[in-house]
Amino acid sequence: MRAIVVRESGSAIEEVGEEFLDGDGGIVVDVRFSDLNYKDAMALTGRPGVVRKHPLIAGIDLVGTVAESDDTRFAPGSWIMLNGAGLSETEHGGYATRARIKGDHAVALPEGLSPEQAAALGTAGYTAALAVLRILSENVMPDDGPVLVTGATGGVGSIATQLLANAGYVVYATTGRADQLGDYLRSIGADEVIDRATLAEAGRPLQKATYAAVVDSVGGVTLANAIAQTNRGGVVAACGLAGSHDLPTTVMPFILRGVTLAGIDSVWANLDDRADAWRILARGLDLDKLDAMTQHVDLDGLHAAAEEMMSGQRHGRTLVTI
Ligand SMILES: NC(=O)c1ccc[n+]([C@@H]2O[C@H](COP(=O)([O-])OP(=O)(O)OC[C@H]3O[C@@H](n4cnc5c(N)ncnc54)[C@H](OP(=O)(O)O)[C@@H]3O)[C@@H](O)[C@H]2O)c1
Structure with missing residues (x-):
């Protein structure tokens, strides 16, 4: 097997035997x-907080075909997908030619998406869909006002914008x-492009009410202002x-405006x-736009792409061909 293995000393591509998949x-x-x-990107660049045991194969998502299965939902030869569920945290992840996973959180390839498109969406896309579903479940409708x-x-933001x-x-x-x-954001459906600096300065806990809902990937003062x-x-x-992981706000927006903060x-x-989530991704996206916002790398190019992501030089989605 070829895999990106995270060790305490850092991460690198390694050739390992299948016994490495001890899960x-x-x-x-x-x-x-x-x-x-x-x-x-955090795991590949050695940031703490993702990988919780060593050595561990990185990659929080995987899309592949079933080679062997003890789960009747997944027959050998069928496509399978797993996002999160401990991958690259405590379980070996998707940056490897083979994986051995539990079926509890795995799903079949959604109808209407190619394996490449489902992988390009990955955790970010499916998280955006969960956020949009949450907004819908709170009965916030398009007529209620703009969404930030x-x-x-x-x-997350690009897919949320499109959905x-x-x-x-x-x-x-x-x-x-x-x-x-700015043109990229307008091409995927943004009506207004706002400089993030306008939300970066600490402000009052109640400001001019503007948005019916928010999908936030940033946290910190930005989230407090939103x-x-x-x-x-x-x-x-x-x-x-x-x-930031901080949230410098007060209870005022919650008790005076009934705002819901949904994790x-x-x-x-x-x-x-x-x-x-996968159903609305398969039905609610323009797949040509998804393809256009998808950049491609293989295992050898991943560390460079991760460095770029951490320094804010990438956008859209990055598909990894194993
Ligand atoms: N809750 C979940 O289950 C879940 C799932 C997926 C992701 N996440 C989290 O969601 C966040 C976004 O993930 P992603 O994959 O979308 O990352 P990403 O592709 O790197 O996007 C993050 C965006 O945030 C903006 N940004 C970066 N630093 C910022 C700062 N200091 N202030 C304001 N804006 C900043 C950047 O846009 P500009 O440079 O254009 O401003 C960047 O494009 C991450 O924290 C990730 O861990 C959580």
């Missing part, structure tokens, strides 16, 4: 594709690279911490929520 999962997968998420997407050039725009919402998208990526600008009864889906956890989402 107790009963499904053996010939991995064909994975992708690059923020968490993957922070970190909109990134994986929301295609569902009829007016989308305000933040970026620190408006000169470079909450402060959310309309009465609005919902803020907190997905990420690309800026989005893709790693341990149940199978029903996963199925719903």
Whole structure:
């Protein structure tokens, strides 16, 4: 097997025997594709907080074909996909030619998506879908006002922008690279492009109510300001911490405007929520736009791509061909 193995000293491509897959999962997968998420970039560049045991194969997502299976849902030869569920945290992940996984959180390839498209969407896309589903479940409708997407050039943000725009919402998208990526954001459905600096300074806990909902990938002061600008009864889906894990706010937006702060956890989402998320991804995206926003790397190019992601030089999605 060829795999990217994370050791305490760092990560590198290694040739390892199949006995390396010491997990107790009963499904053996010939991995064909994975992708690059923020968490993957953290693991590959040696940041703490993702990989919790060593040595461990990186890659929080995998798409491949079943080689052996103890799970009647997945016959040998069929396509299978796993996002999160401990991959690259405590379980060997998707940056390897083979994986041995548990079936509990695995799903079949969604109808309407190619294996490459499902992998390109990966955790980022499926998290965006979970966030949009949460907004819908709170009955926030397009007529209620614009939706703010922070970190909109990134994986979660780009897919959230597309899903929301295609569902009829007016989308305000933040970026620190408006000169470079403003046209990109408008091409995927953003109605307004906002300089992220306008949300980066600490402000009052209640500001001018502007947004019916928010999909936030950034955290910190940006999230606090987004909450402060959310309309009465609005919902803020907190997905990420690309800026900070802090949340410097007060209870005011929650008790005076009834704002809901909804946490989005893709790693341990149940199978029903996963199925719903993949259904809206298969139906609610313009797949030509997905293909256009997808960059391609193989295992050899991953470390360089991860460095670029951590230094804010990438956008859209990165498909990894194993
Ligand atoms: N909750 C979950 O289950 C879940 C699932 C997936 C991802 N996440 C988290 O969501 C976040 C985004 O993931 P991703 O894969 O979309 O990452 P990504 O592709 O790197 O996108 C993050 C975007 O955030 C913006 N950004 C970066 N640093 C910022 C800062 N200091 N202030 C404001 N904006 C900043 C960047 O856009 P500009 O340069 O254009 O401003 C960047 O494109 C990460 O924290 C990730 O761990 C959580």
